[in-house]
Amino acid sequence: MSKDAKEKATTMAESKEMAVREKKELVAKEEKTVPGRYFIPYADIYETDEVLAVVLEMPGVEKKDLDVGLENDVLRVDGRIDFSKYKEMEPVYAEYNVGHYARSFALSNTIDREKISANLEDGVLTLTLPKAKHAQPRKIAIA
Template sequence: MSKKQELTPQEKKELDAREEKTVAGKFYVPGTDIFETGDAITMAMEMPGVNRENIDIKLEKRQLSVQGHIDFDNYDDFKPVYTEYNVGHFSRSFTLSSEIDTENINASVADGVLTLVLPKARETQLRKIQVN
């Protein structure tokens, strides 16, 4: 009894900014998956329409903040006829736990999804202990 899973329309969540932005335009919160494997924590953030060059990742102490900017020039001579979703920049911050090896964070982008691989610091990796 396996029913095919269907996507349902998902409303974009607008950013509830605690600080003022210097760029005009709306900001949305990118939908994010966070999962953990043996040696790393991976974050996948959906930022459709954001080009690789327009992604800004900042790490200050343990505060990781990610911003993706939309290039609105692409829409310059487009006249909207019918619209279902709004277009805006993306912004989101996370506080990393101290167990992350902040020197070796790896970022890659594919099909509008930013993937950050945060390697765990060596001393916090799971060790299996054999019972003698």
């Protein structure tokens, strides 16, 4: 990276202010039978030679209230909030609305569907999507 590029990146990083990120409400094609608003959880996707890792923010969701399923090459995540925890609370200040979470991802043929795993810890869901053997890079021997 050139000296000018480094200075520009540093200036941009220093000039960024902390900002509240608004939740995006899910506009679903199908009706939901669970009452409450649904939001799209923020996601980061990381890739290595062996896996794709999808990290989703789902604060307030517990393991018992989380469904992750695969159907017709679509990975669906559905996290429900237990509203009884908030029944007696009156917020003094709130930066986001409380609601359920739903998101889906269309999978390519490079993902090994049999080895997909999920882990929920402290409101962060990590989906590990291993790549199929044919999609992983390999070293070719020279004869």
